[in-house]
Amino acid sequence: MTAQRTFLYEDHIKLGGKMVEFAGWELPVMYSSIIEEHMAVRQAAGLFDVSHMGEIVVKGRGARAALQKLIPTDMGKLEKGKSMYTCFVNEQGGVIDDLFIFMLSDNEYYLVVNAGTTQKDVEWLTLNCRTNVSIQDVSAATAKIDLQGPQSYNILKKIIKDDRLAGLQRFHFFTGTYKGEPVLISQTGYTGQFGYELFCINNVASRLWNDLLEAGKEYGLRPAGLGARDTLRLEASYSLYGHELSDTITPVEGGIGFVVSAQSEYIAKDIIEHQKAHGAPRQIICLEMLDRAIPRSEYKVLHNDEDIGYITSGGFSPVLKKGIAMALVKSGVVSVGDDVAIVIRDKTSPAKVVARPFYKYSGKKV
Amino acid sequence: MSNIPENLKYTKTHEWIEVQDDYTGVCGITDHAQEMLTDIVFVELPEVGLEVKAGEQVAVVESVKAVSDVYSPVSGRIVEVNKALEDSPDLLNSDPYGKGWIFKIDIKDKHELDELMDASSYAEHVASGE
Incomplete structure (x- = not known):
């Protein structure tokens, strides 16, 4: 088609x-x-x-x-x-x-x-x-x-x-x-x-x-x-x-x-x-990369070497100028402030769980 | 039309190599490649000392939208990488043949250079849309 x-x-x-x-x-x-x-x-x-x-x-x-x-x-x-x-x-x-x-x-x-x-x-x-x-x-x-x-x-x-x-x-x-x-x-x-x-x-x-x-x-x-x-x-x-x-x-x-x-x-x-x-058994969390790597959909999320879920959406944030992602992970394992690792091309990159959203809705009208 | 300098050799996968002396080549991605990618935000550089074969993946370039592999134009040993790209990946967009070089390689077999395209062949390759 x-x-x-x-x-x-x-x-x-x-x-x-x-x-x-x-x-x-x-x-x-x-x-x-x-x-x-x-x-x-x-x-x-x-x-x-x-x-x-x-x-x-x-x-x-x-x-x-x-x-x-x-x-x-x-x-x-x-x-x-x-x-x-x-x-x-x-x-x-x-x-x-x-x-x-x-x-x-x-x-x-x-x-x-x-x-x-x-x-x-x-x-x-x-x-x-x-x-x-x-x-x-x-x-x-x-x-x-x-x-x-x-x-x-x-x-x-x-x-x-x-x-x-x-x-x-x-x-x-x-x-x-x-x-x-x-x-x-x-x-x-x-x-x-x-x-x-x-x-x-x-x-x-x-x-x-x-x-x-x-x-x-x-x-x-x-x-x-x-x-x-x-x-x-x-x-x-x-x-x-x-x-x-x-x-x-x-x-x-x-x-x-x-x-x-x-x-x-x-x-x-x-x-x-x-x-x-x-x-629920799983939850969406927000992540910010701590190095310059870019998180992408389907990359695995690890916490203390345990596979806790995967990235559902990820990319580069033009406002924050760093890699950001949403991930679907097992509930109750991590909370805001915790460190996780993202598997990128067989290596891991450090990331931090942050509060949702990355960018708060702006109703600014000029 | 993208910029294609006469003094470089090119691969079908849009890398360039400049032969500095008989042993060393400087490599990067072409102006056409950076135009296609746009907004390059991350470069994963190879380890210095890594031995690679021609056509082997050596680096990764990420734009906002896509992940793209960079292949070595020739076989050899990586002798230097452009650390400036770690903090300024956008150099690949602004100066792909200059400050945006990616790695230097100790060329193992100079005959492999003959397999690469010159500027006019590469221009045709780009025009063909591959």
Whole structure:
């Protein structure tokens, strides 16, 4: 199967994007430098094409109740115009996917899911939502552009003239218009930095992308690739499906135990509530390298020569200027401040367990 | 187009060697290689004294995104490594043929140099996208 291209493919080529395949899509890993794009998001702003991500509309009188059975998070946290982060769990408590749910109305919800799991999510929803619910995968018609960084507001207000923008709170959204087409504008992101996620139909995506780049010139906006997206979310210690989360890792193990809040029944509630209260067999920890080595996914973590787990995500932190990683390890063996060793190419490198996150979310808006 | 100096010899795996005298070669990675990697943040250097064969892995270069092996262009013994790279791996990006050299090697068999590419052959190799 050849990789799919987003509606911004030609724009990425024009910008010199280095294209790679990711989850079946051809996307830019970077344009000029991952570190420069990363720092642009931390200090000014960056623009990401994440149109590969999936969008699913779940609606009908039974939508709310059906969704509540699939997630450990209380649907009561939602209100019209608000979104929340959660996950689908299987009968064993493993994570099927992590997702955002946007509440459009009492009977209509907009789900944003990972690209590689969209089909699996649609099947899971179809299997579990029987009465008074319709499920529509709108991914193919939808482009998603993320504008992230402290200058995001100054840039977006030049393109979207809407009174609702100035006061938009984190995890809130509204549907504005651009070139006469609806755009869902959400104050959310995956970088640890203030910013927006924009959802529009494909035929205005390229114009919106280019208008934003032009409007952002004076504010230091740069296009940013998947490389920077990954280093930014790693610094912010956000779990990523396929790394910290999977069908065999529970939300409590995978570092997203904070999503567990529902009182009502949902799939695998017994397992998840028990782990939330008493701890899970494994846990995600954060590590900083003490030498210059770079920790990478799947490297082993040792404590007093005992194999306690493996790195789920690792890399170089442009802000801390050292190697950082998240690792899935046996619970209760190490805590913050402890020394561990990482096996890198048959040698070991020293690392320290540190508090999560490496980089605290910054809501700074200039 | 990347910089490919005329006075060096090149490997298909994007290393260069400069023959300093009859016995010693200075080695590193090419401008094209550093462009492909971008943002080099770590270099694992070989031990001085290590005996290697041509094409054998001797060092590791890591960019933000990827891990990449560095192979020796010729057989011989490593006689010196560029310790400056430990603190400034970015020298590989900024000056790949100068301050970004990686190791010096005592060349065992000068005939192996004939197997390597000259600048024009390497330019074709890069253009072919391998």
